[in-house]
Amino acid sequence: MKHCGRIALIGPPNAGKSTVLNALLGQKITIVTPKPQTTRNQIVGILTEGENQAIFLDTPGLTRVRGRLSKSMIQAIWESLRMCDVLMPVLDGNLYARHGELLEKDIAPLADALASDKRPNIVLVNKIDLFSDKALMLPLFERLHALWPLAELFPISALTKDGLETLRSLLFSKLPEGEPEYPDDQLSTQPVRFMAAEVIREKLFLHLRQEVPYSCAVAVETWEHSEQTGQTVIGAVIYVAKPMHKAIVIGHQGSSIKQIGIEARKEIQELLGEKVHLDLWVKVKEHWTEDPDFLRDLGVLGETL
Template sequence: MEAPFRCGYVALIGFPNVGKSTLLNRLVGEKLAITSPKPQTTRHRLLGIVHRPGAQLLLLDTPGILEPKGPLNAALLEAALGALADADVVVWLTEPRPPDPQDRLLMPRLKALPQPLVVAVNKIDLVRKPELLPLMAALHESFPQAAIVPLCALTGDGVEDLVAEIISRLPAAPPLYPEDQLTDQSERFLVAELIRERLFHHTGEEIPYAVAVAIEEFDESRRPELVRIRAVIYVEKESQKGIVIGKGGKLLKIIGQEAREDIERLLQSKVYLELWVKVWKNWRRDPKAVRRLGY
């Protein structure tokens, strides 16, 4: 008899910046999740559908787990923990370093999970084998029932080993999505995220965290010839608006150009992108604004 098809939800959790979104993109084979060297890049739970022979993994990328400070962080933590509740398998993504106090807070929670756990140690390109082996052994001691998989999401090293460990823990179930579907998010959402990613890369200090992007117009009546998009970048203060626009509009122009190229790749169409910057005073501290902006 043939092995049954396996399908289920897989929650990808871990601290900010460990590479969860990079791993999701690598597994899906498409840039769905935005990534950056700065922590707290991801703000939503994002579904990435991974198709493999005989299995479908419904991978949930989550915002990095942090102690909540303010309504935005509380919403991010909520999204991360909500993904846990829905998951058939939990993947804890971590970095190759000894556990720090934050890990110690999370570890009891992971041990108490009712679902099967896979511990994935990312960024192994940054350490040498003699350093990695004792870390793996310590993790094995802490989580004797879990599979422990070293990998590098950037190069893809070890990621198919992770896939195999996940699949062996998924329930037997038919696929939930057709083979050509990679996410359940709308193109509008993915477009807003691509713009936000460029802001993360080109601004510093508090600015990446003070921006939110809203799509005001998405006209695809002439697609694939042209898609017209108008987006608003919200910041919290007048001074931030000036920085995002840049001298003579220079920075906004660069952000717009780079975002447009990414969006054209995503939509497989020429794109006309219009960007506006507006101030929404202290939106992160206003629960209503946080909700209105989609968090």
């Protein structure tokens, strides 16, 4: 019997949703950083095994609504949920085992919102590699079971891949019968230009501190392949919300942007499998997080699966 369907990865920021998706696919298609609210768009990842296909949707972390960016992220998440056959909330098991009060704050409202949903809920209790005291695991699972009686709880570590093999086979069995929607070698639906912009954004998150990376948006503006040199020349603009942030992104004598460029180029090169020349510019665009047209151009608003 062939199975094909959609699975939504949802949950609080920093829970490991994007890491789970990359680990399930065995390839990096979505960016990961230690900072919360890394993912801003809906990212599609496709896993095909034989005649079965799981279409995953990575989503921005669920946060309390602040600016328009957060609001649009939340809208995007609920919209994507409507289209999915299986809901797969991901949570940081280590965090909630140590801080039960956060479980009530973050997870109880989510469990409540999904309580009457008839679709399978597979709750991934992630980061089990970090459990220093395994005795903390049982009370966490008991509490989660009480909060979410109909959910299947699944302990995993996306980092060490512990539990992922079993999860993969379980997931296919939860999907409806159907023909694969995408060719078996397709891993994602994101255009490669978008993926390149995301790689640059990841490096900004890894190198910049406090609110600066949140002030940044990346747009790839030019992309030219030269047959002569075999090189792809990519021009990208890093938009920042404040003039002060422009100076920080550039760094002392350009040191920061240089490092970001080196790391991004290396990774984009691996992604494309060919030589890349990357030019980065930094431009100030105040209040971009509140500009619907700009957000739509970035794909943050109005995309659905």
